Amino acid sequence: MKQKRKVSKFIYWAPRILSIIFVLFLALFSLDVFENNYTFWQTVIGLLMHNIPAIILLIVLVISWKHEIVGVIAFAITGLAIILFLIIAERASRYEIIFPVIFVLCPALLISILFYINWKRKRPK
Numbered sequence: 595m596k597q598k599r600k601v602s603k604f605i606y607w608a609p610r611i612l613s614i615i616f617v618l619f620l621a622l623f624s625l626d627v628f629e630n631n632y633t634f635w636q637t638v639i640g641l642l643m644h645n646i647p648a649i650i651l652l653i654v655l656v657i658s659w660k661h662e663i664v665g666v667i668a669f670a671i672t673g674l675a676i677i678l679f680l681i682i683a684e685r686a687s688r689y690e691i692i693f694p695v696i697f698v699l700c701p702a703l704l705i706s707i708l709f710y711i712n713w714k715r716k717r718p719k
């Protein structure tokens with residue numbers, strides 16, 4: 595019984611903690627705004643524009659905390675949308691797309707799967 599509780603806690607907390615880490619990872623990409631010599635307000639607007647995906651995922655995480663199915667759908671769509679954007683924009687060759695797949699698609703799909711497992715366990719039978 596105690597083993598089942600540990601697994602249950604892990605299944606509950608893993609997607610939430612990984613989501614927070616994933617959002618922070620995406621927010622790190624906005625720091626390239628500081629490389630340019632922008633004014634204060636240009637920097638603020640640049641940070642805001644770069645952090646729109648992270649802000650949206652943070653809102654999704656807040657909703658997913660109680661309604662896991664939202665996390666399942668949103669994180670799966672996020673990972674696939676970023677990869678599709680790279681393919682459609684033709685900015686990446688076959689080898690350049692490996693890193694976004696590893697660092698964006700895989701964590702997003704893992705979070706989606708963990709939210710799905712949590713949602714499936716909570717549903718009444």
